[in-house]
Amino acid sequence: MKPNIFNRFWLMLIILALAAIACKGGNTPVEPTTPENPVNNPPPTESGAGLSQTERAHLISATVQIYGLFNENGQLTPRYTGSGTILSPYGMILTNAHVASPASQGEPDMEPDALGIAIVESEDKPPVPSYLAEVRAVDGFLDLAVIQITSTVDGSNVDPASLNFPYVELGDSNLTHVGDHVSIFGFPGIGGDTITFTEGSVSGFTSENPIGDRAWIKTDATIAGGNSGGLGADDNARIIGVPTQASSGAGGNVTDCRQIQDTNNDGQVDQNDSCIPIGGFINALRPIELAKPLIQAAQSGKQYVSQYTQSGVVTEAGSGNEAASNFAWLEAAYSPEGCDLGNVVSSFPSNTLCIGASFDYSGMTPGELVREQWYLNGSPVSEYSYAWEWETNGSFGTYLPNNGDPLPDGEYYLEMHAGSSDQVIGTSGKVTVGSGGGGTTPPPSSQGDTVTVYGVITDADTGRPISGAYVFVLSPGITYDQWGRENYTDKYIEASLKTDSNGGYSITGIPRNTQFTIVFAADGYNDKFGDNLEASSNDPDQLELNVAMNK
Amino acid sequence: MTELKAVHERKHVWRNEFLLIISLIVFVGVVYALDGALKPVFTTSTLLLTGVFLALVPAAIWLVFFYMQDRLEPEPKGYVLGVFALGALFAAAVGVPLVENVFRVSHWIYANTTATILGGILVVGFTQEFLKYAAVRYSIYHSNEFDEATDGVIYATAAGLGYATVLNIQFVVSNGGVDLGTGVIRMAVVALAQAAFSGITGYFLGRAKFESEQIWWMPLGITLAAVFNGTFNWLRGLVSQTSVSLSGAAANPWPGLALAAIVAFATTGVVLWLVRRNLSVQAGK
């Protein structure tokens, strides 16, 4: 809310982190290398083999920590962290796809609402969250992504051209050889942890279908879990790879994990429970060569399309005269494995979990790249690429699910792309989900469907802000007294948060034309509440609600 | 010298009480208006200092009136100041720590209405009223200067204002400075309320010294003052409550001040009437 918001917060964390370090006692992670032949190999004056201290400092300042931020009760809350490398002075960052966009790896539930970027200001201090970034290119198969800094963390846009970040130049991972020295930079821990440097040698390469022989660079350098997406540099201080968790199928080493929690809630801790990582290490790098197409796409502003898919291998360029026509909309019964297509329909009711489409196609080549692009109310909502593995001519059915959640109401259509040039081969008619009235979309409302309630909580006697006061929003129809009669159960709490040190709070996502009860509670004050409040369609999107608490 | 003469001379005691109430309201109005008009910008420390200065004002007003007008048969100034200081000392050394730290009143007293009233009477009320009573009882009470029933009200008011001053300073300091406009209202409320409840204790003390009262007389006085004290705090919270709507729930401190002024006027009036009636009964004997 204010520009200097971080200073005190992070200062505290820094102090705590320093205190923790001081208590632990200093252990130096870097050991000087002992030259085998002091005569022919004069001892390097600095540790870190081929990298000079200046080079290391440069690489450190170009390594960023990435936060997956989630909107919780109207607050952007980090739920996971990873690392990334700045590749351009304008704030282009290379990281793992599972850090930037877990949805691309089949984990849409983990898709963050925003990506926070923390910049290293000093190597002995935790990085400072400073920017928000957006995904520019992502490849879920390679687990690589390029993201671009777009705004400062308080939401004001930044002009990339005005930025001047330290950045790392691209190396050539094809020129990397077994035994080459490799330096790893990243942020292995959460929260206040500082940048960590480890080093080692290239111990080998691993092939992976369909990437080829140099799918992974194996190393003996110790890479802790949170380093995902970080920087693997050669002795010329160029990036040669991205520390990446190799999937077990690819023969990589899985991080150490144990069944220590009853994750499936069957009342037993056994082999059926999910394995919980308890540390352990990554020891593979994704070669930078594989990231270069993403970087180029991001730089040129083009749409990046992965050549690798989960469902096939792209081997053909395509005939160039593919076509799709006679689109029809089909019922689609949702199941987690996929939707079962049914009868032709002309529209879908609200709360539809999956919509299906069919079309006739011609001119297809098995092995060429096909991409489905779905639109909602004219904006792209979903895309899916795969290698064509069917006939040249025929009819085809596909569907659009929403992870088991109802699809938002609106007007949908499907655009089919094919071939190496990603050309449009056919576009469906539009279909409505929910009340659209025969294919016409409702007039766009200038107001959002929800409002944000914000304000400052003060002491009525002193007029001073109260920090750490609770704000609760209760479910529709529940009054404060009812809540109290049910022992303040949290099942009625739609949102809750505590005021910041200026007494401020902000709750987003309160639906309009729906009653809600808001409760304010603080130590040493009478509870304050408003029963059954309601924001009407005429209220502004931002409602200021300042509250004075009485003793 | 007869009691009748004393009654005549001590009329200004009551004028002082009423003047205190009126000047406090004027004082609040002036500070509130100045704060609103000038919107002074303070650093943390100057805000704190200004707050502490304002906390001293109610007692200063009363003392000034007292010294200006008590000329015919002046109470020894040192004794009044001494009782004032003793009230303040008891508040700082015993009252505030007992209520805040031992009883942790603010942590549970707002749990429900019963807790607000019972806690306000049994813990806050009795602590405050006993200490103000003790400040008079164990100092000036046995001296010759305490030579008539009205003196009970004077000295108890001094002790009450001493107590109020400490409460107000603590209010300023523990909040790290307060908004002057809103803060001064609360200070006036505390000063008025403490002076009013002291008036009750003072009336009982005065009669206890000069008339042979029953053994339950003084406990009754303290209990009455404590009940008034606790009930007042609950009522003040009640009238200050504002309801929450989407347009906000801003503070409205004025009903609290109005309540305090009414209670102070009423209590002083009743105590005045009781003392006069008592004296004329005696004079008529």
Next chain:
Amino acid sequence: MENKKVSLGDRYAEATVFIVTVIALLAGWFYKSSVENSSIPFNVEGISAQAPKGWLQSQPAGDELLRTTDRSSSGFNTTYILRKVPLATDTPAAQVASLLTLSHGQDLLAFRVLDQREVNVFDKTAYEISYVYVESNPDLTHKNIPSIVRGADYIFVNGNYAVVVSYWADEKNYDLDLSRFHLFLESISY
């Protein structure tokens, strides 16, 4: 101060005022305890307890049966957590403790164990871990000074499950709120 003649009635009055005040304060103290210690019964999955009244109460979720929070605490809100953790049979409490420490270390910022030992809690053998961690407002756009939270876990092993009772309080409230927690701890039966 020559007027020091105190009538007998007056002297008695001196004592009675004192007695009445002490009685009032004692009554106030008992009333305070009854307000602070008032509780509501809780019984889920065969584990019963007396949960503090007027606190926020969670619904059982997974192995966490109850999470109850004092909504009016200064700083970090005092919280009790009651968990029923399934165990392989014959798991010693110390091993449960090390698993808990592991999971705390993952979830809690700047987590540090202060002490762990076997204790006797209201005639039941328990394993106690006491620790500190830092609680900070997770919203990066809010300015808040993080609180230092002191916590204690009590592990009661019972056949193929363990009952884990956690007490979290702001460092400055920890000792003040401890006696209330002991009441809760004592009320637990499984």
